[in-house]
Amino acid sequence: MGMSERLEEVRAQVAEACRDCGRAEDAVTLIAVSKTFPAADILPVIAAGQKAFGENRVQESREKWPDLRAAHAGLELHLIGPLQSNKARDAVGLFDAIHTVDRPKIAAALAEETARAGRQPQLFVQVNTGAEPQKAGILPEAADAFIAECRERHKLKIFGLMCIPPVGDVPDPHFALLAKIAARNGLSGLSMGMSADFAAAIRQGATHIRVGSAIFGHRPALKEA
Template identity: 55%
Template sequence: MPLSDIISRIHNEEARVGRPVGSTRLIAVSKVQPDARVKAVLDEGHRLFGENKVQEAAGKWPAFREQYDGVEVHLLGPLQTNKARQAMELFEAIHSLDRPKLANTLARLSQELGHCPDLFIQVNTGEEQQKAGVMPADADAFIQMCRDLELPVIGLMCIPPADEEPSLHFALLRKIAERNDLAGLSMGMSGDFERAVALGATHVRVGSAIFGERDYGES
């Protein structure tokens, strides 16, 4: 689907629910996409991208940043503490702050480096054992802990269970954000981004709808 169609659908949904048109940022999820596809989206003028792994981003984005001005890359996938320093140099935002150990590591590094990317706390809204994220019941306390560490937490992120209505999870995430005075909501993917926009998403993460399905035979 053309990038322009995705943007139009986001704007139409914003208008439908009475939100300012353009208030939702589209993250083009470029993980495991070949460089040619990423370049095509960059050539269309899009500048906000998402990656799942620090190592992949490190191999891809420094060269693109040299070619294109204004590129912004966000980390969407889980972050190991031993990759935190590299992540803080690579990304403008990290959407997967999910545990005290990582919070403490980021706080220490931010003091050492003098800067820190914007942070979203990942909430495990489905309370799934296999999925990362803070449990909803623990979210308020974890948000306060991060604030006590002076981390720049700007919002919350969730990945709803695949077999449940995502709107219920988006609404829960918004409720937690509102009671903690957090403006950012990173929620919604290729199959449900319009429902996320309707419920206040500030960032939607769209990959396959923009790039097409990954062909692992491509280089």
């Protein structure tokens, strides 16, 4: 099965999940996670009508996406991987949405760069719902204060929250927790759900799902240095 066929299958599953919980299909943005895939692999997915794409690394995106965007109008690019503060300028220039705002240093860097560039990507605060020490994201109990700091101190417009549940956990409680934190902070965006669990995320109110392998297949092996 080719990438365009896999994309159609995912779209059908998204539509079914939305119908099952009484949500409109257009309430959910499908982000095709194209990290590590070359432009040649992305072209068939663009040709099939996909508009929103997700990347993990600023440098890879800078090399790959300007030409793709110049050739194809209306594409959206989402940063879904960790952001270093020294890459904030490039990130603000490249991405339409940044899903990984997770610490004060990043908030400060984004505030400086959005003011300088006069450009405001949609911003999501990443919440570490499983409190995993190896994973990025603000802890759930610190989320309210961090969102307030982003808004009040840094004057950032926070659109929503993002999470990645721990591998092996039932994802629904993590998605429900994220939705609860968003609701009490007046945030409408919920970036949650990947290839294996996006139906559960849609049930819990996801507005953005990040689907890679179900569309592109297994990622290419990284070349050794």
